[in-house]
Amino acid sequence: MKTQNMKKNNFAYFILSILLMAFSCKSKIENKQDSxxxxxxxxxxxxxxxxxxGAAEFEVKDGxxxxxAKANTPNTFLITEQDYTDFILELELKIEDLSSNSGVMARGQYDPAARDGKGLVFGYQIEADPSPRAWSGGLYDEARRGWLYPLDLNPAAKSAFKMGEWNHYRIEAIGNTIKTWINGQEVAYVVDDMDSKGHIGLQVHSINNPEDEGNKTYFRNVRIQTENLEPKPFIGEVFVVSTGLNELTDFEKSKGWRLLFNGVNTDGWKAAYKxxxxxxxWTVQDGILTIKASDGSESMSYGDIVTTEKFSAFDLAFDFKFTEGANSGVKYFVTLSxxxxxxxxxxxYQILxxxxxxxxxxxxxGNRTLASLYDLIKANKNPRFVKGPGEWNKGRVVVYPDNRVEHYLNGVKVVEYVRGSDDYRALVAESKYKIWDKFGEAPEGHILLQDHGDEVQFKNIKIKTLQ
Known part of the structure; x- marks a missing residue:
């Protein structure tokens, strides 16, 4: 009996020692991470x-x-006195009122001489957006280029931010890549090299209504890593916005994206009927594909070009730039029949x-305007998201396997419809396309870039097949 008890005690000691060792190892790992x-x-x-x-005030209370918020003053930022280059930043943020838009500057810039000496903060801002639009975690280029990553590009992340609760933000700025998370949800992925260094900033947005004055935005547990950075990989299907030139990230490649235009030559393209x-x-120079101006007529001078491949369900993204008064387009499900x-x-997808x-x-x-489904559905555009002649716009067409189709302009969804639906066919019946049987309903087709006699440029043409 004594021997059995000893064995039980020895086994218990053994289990206890294993647990203590495991706890000790876990503590060491956590301490190393925290350090x-x-x-x-x-x-x-x-x-x-x-x-x-601006003139909004900040105070510290209970950690x-x-x-x-203060009425009739510009956006106010609490910024670090130190600048940072590559980093991983984490903090918690809480908003209690819909008027209290906020954000976190990452590599922010400050010009004290701007606005007649009143100063101006500009640069990358990770949004805190309590409005029904729900673009929290998106990337906004404050006082400069505007939205780089609206959350129309990642609608699954719109529910990540919780109004009236503490929200955990993670921001990685490493090299030319900025990635964001809210409460563990993957949100934005941007590749851009405009700023490699800058401050961290906490925003209290400007307000116009005096009744909203005094509303609070809260920040806590603000911490940063600057050395031996270990980026956290994205796992989900997150769209990548890149301002580079005809390059894909390793993440995009792993998700099935590929370039339709390699930036060097016209491999993969041919004349529409040849x-x-x-x-x-059509020329390729400095990574840009250009159709030069002629007489403004439709495909009568140099002709359209199409992909040698045909596509069915896909996600197509492209950058385009048009000259004053230009007309062109990106067509899909082109059968050439x-x-x-x-x-x-x-x-x-109208370019105009x-x-x-x-x-x-x-x-x-207005169904022939920029980003519209030409002659069928008008693009629902906000003017602030339209870049004019001489500026690069980002277009995107998504065709899902169930025939849902979406058009995007500069990251914002502006058209949606269902190929072959009753509503779609009713629109076709009232359009110039009514003379073609089942127009636009082919199971597959080429992608086409149009020659309409005006100079238009393209770059960053990429595609992903959807299953």
Whole structure:
């Protein structure tokens, strides 16, 4: 009996020692991880920070930074006195009122001489958006280029931010890549090299309504890593916005993205009704594919070009830049079987200078304007998301396996419809396409870039097949 008890005791000691060792190893790992973090906020005062840009006030209470909204003053930022290059930043943020838009500057810039000496903060800002739009975690280029990553590009992340609760933000700025998370949800992925260094900033947004004055935005547990960084990989299907030139990230490649235009030559493209590429008119230079101006007519000078491949369900993204008064388009489900003259027939993402080209006022109810489904559905555009002549716009067409289709302009969804639906066919019946049986309903087709006699440029043409 004594021997049995001894055996039981020895076994118990053995199990206990294993648990203690495991706990000890876990503690060492956690301590090692925690030692990599530097507290940017000491929980007691605002040492190392300064308020700039506007007149909103900040105070520290119970280990929390509180920002108070103030009417009729510009955006106010509490920024670090130190600049940072590559880092991983984590913090918690809480908003209690819908008027209290906020954000976190990452590599932010500050010009104290701007606005007649009142100062200006600009640069990368990770949004805190309590409005129904719900773009929290998206990337906004404050006081400069505007939205780089609206959350229309990642609608699954719109529910990550919780109003009236503490939200955990993680921001990685490593090299030319910025990635964001809210409460563990993957949100934004941007590749951009405009700023490689800058401050961390906490925003209290400007307000116009005096009744909203005094509403609070809260920040706590602000910490940063700057050395031996270990980036956290994205796992989900997150769209990547890149301002680079004809390059894909390893993440995109792993998700099935590939370039349709390699930036060097016209491999993978041909004339719409020929087997070879047009001998003139289309050029590749410095990574840009250009159709030069001619007489403004539709596909009569140099001709459209199409992919040698056909596509069914896909996610297509492309950058385009048009000249003043220009007209062009990106067509999809092009079969080249209609036997028509002029441009090949297909569903068209319209490219147009709405302000100067007469086509914008033709058709029905604006359905021939920029980013529209040409002659069928008008793009629902906010002017602030439209780049004019001489500026690069980002287009995107998504065709899902169930025939749902979406058009995007500069990250914002502006058109959606279902190929072959009753509503779609009713629109076709009232359009110029009514003479073609089951227009736009082919199971697959080419992608087409249109020659409409005006100079238009393309780059960063990439595609992913959807299953």
């Amino acid at each position: 990599k973090w530097i507290k940017l906020f000491n929980g007691e005062n605002l040492d190392g920070w300064k308020a700039v840009g 929390v930074i509180i920002g108070y 087997e070879e590429f047009p001998s003139e008119g 209609e036997g028509n003259t002029g441009s090949a027939i297909g569903l068209e 200078d709405d302000e100067r080209h007469p086509d914008a006022k033709m058709g029905r109810e």
